Amino acid sequence: MTTTIQFPISRIEGHAKVVVDIDEGKVRNARFLAQEYRGFEQFLQGMPADQMPVIVPRVCGVCSTSHHIAAVEALEHAYGITPPPVAEEIRHLMMVGQLVQNQATSLFFFTLPDKLQATSIFGADEKIGHDMLGSISKMAMAVRKIGTELISVAGGQFIHPVKAVVGGVVSGIDPTAAKAMRAKIKEALPLACSLFDEYWQLTRKMERSVGKWEDNDPFYYMVAVDKNDPTRPVDHVTMQKSDGSETITFRPRQYKEFLQFHRVQDSYSSKTSFNDLPIRANSLARMNLAESTGTPIADGYLERFRVEFGSPAHQILLFDLCRGIELINGLERADRILAKNLYDGEMNVPVVPRDGCGFGLVEAPRGPLIHHYQIENGLIVRAEFVIPTVHNNFSIERALTSMAKRYVHEDRIDMGLDRAMGWVVRAFDPCIACATH
Amino acid sequence: MRFAVLQLTGCAGCEVSLLNAGEELDLAKLAYMPLVVTAHDVPGVDVLLVTGGIRTDEDLLKLRESASRVKKIIAVGTCAISGGVAGLGDRHDIRELFLANTHQGRVPRMLPKCRPIDTEVKVDNYLPGCPPVPSLFVQLLNEPESLKSTSIVCKECGRRKPKDVRPTTLAHEIHKDADPELCLVKQGQLCVGTSTRNGCGAICPRAGFPCVGCRGPSNNLIEKDANAWFSSLIKVFAHMTDIDSQEISEALKSPHLALFLFQFSDYSDTELESRPKEKVL
Ligand code: SF4
């Protein structure tokens, strides 16, 4: 007889649940199912291509910046346009702001409560004393806000940014605003480090009480960033086998030749595989494949990480620690970008729209994101979104299945199963609005 | 005052904006918001903020259940007010394509149309914006009486509108901000800040990008139908520029504008009356 247990998952972006199928006291499998859908790929058909940078950020309010920029890049690719370098810097700053915002949200608002047995960061305040800003939730909010302020400075507004346009950006960053922002980063950096140190200790403590979450069967890591600056996007996707034995790269326009897409019964999200194996994108992939973060404090954390956990490190729990390293790296990187001249010179080049097809690739916080548009008479006839969470789905389910086995026995199911399913999902920080779009 | 946030089908941007107001709010009073709080159901609270539109049967069920337990309901964001971006799929050809794509497994069933929440429950207030900026959430939750929009985005933008500058064509794809002091309409851009309610601080035009009207119409238009709203905008452009009104009228029908401009007027196939302006924040 098959028993099915369902768990709705909170503290992630969007609506999803985990379903565990149990046969005669044995876990058959655990599934991660997306429960919402809006249909962007359908309703964008027939819309003016030049409006994509305004409409598609609404795919997701958490990682809207990635969609905003991927849209602009896909159109530039279709029109054959290269934006001026200063515009690229400002877009990069927007993405770094988003990385800071996202990693702070995931670390402190989504997963920290698990490590303190609280239902939310606001509830965690009572469990942990702090004297700096009064409470851990206030500290976390202050650090997270640096990310959103960076997006605002570079993108005009932080939820659905507007400043990236085909050909460049609408305006530069005023030196006074840049200076003020750098001062805020300087203030936030030690705060972020002390929060992260605390988080690191709590992760170790959790590891001691629940054990390692290993998954040593083969899979592929997936990234689209520079090895020496993992905040900087590159023009190709890299797939590396978990044992390091194989590395393959492809261009965004080749994604269908390299990735296999699987539709899923009972879910509005599909799943992708590579060479018939699961894929892992997101922080752990970037940190494992990086030679250096390119900034000193984050490099210190990366070194410590490698000493403590090895390199490459595959434990599921380590996605979170890598997010912390990236949070610090993002703050340091943003400071360096803001030190440049982001004000003088041409912010955009002339644009002559044309029909055809374009691909945009960015590294979103959750991994490589591709937008693909086909344009006829200035209108979208086909829009495709290749979403990082979709790449992680097989890995999420494999990790869920192995975790569930610890809690399900012939004669009983341990109480903690509900909580443990949430831990595993949150380690991957999935985004359901993006995955289903 | 205890409050909760019910997330229906949306993008979570409204919740993220609320989170950004966190330093000025007492979030220990936040009893339910799946994005950041683990709790099974909407508890009895004083105020329920609803984000997102009614897209699935599950959205509908959750909304009805929660409504019975709360004192006051506030529709937050374009999605909750008009269906929002998911409502762009409510064109006949697209609806068929869309429904053909929603599969038959055990997933929440798609309703034929993404609906505003006031088609189902009584709404006490509307807070428009995509999303409403954090300061609006602070006002909404800390001093709701102070939250009255009486003006337009231009007032918060402050760009100059010299009478003798009159562009003759629309600068379509090109969003250049050649003069950061000069009104974008005067630069030939389709900025609708002239008729959009204030409250956001004019963040888009201040950064050099035209306002797309996400806060919805200002008070003197809000109770009128889409046509009145439409012709008023055309009049504004005729007053400020020499651009052919046919060109303006075509451009105003763009999906990215229509989505927001008409968020209060699309009642064509419902029994509902337009929303009274006193309720719109
Ligand atoms: S109103 Fe805008 S920000 Fe809010 S949920 Fe809808 S799309 Fe997202």
Ligand code: SF4
């Ligand atoms: S740019 Fe837009 S918001 Fe600013 S004054 Fe002109 S019309 Fe008004």
Ligand code: SF4
């Ligand atoms: S300027 Fe216009 S589009 Fe931008 S946030 Fe304000 S109302 Fe919305």
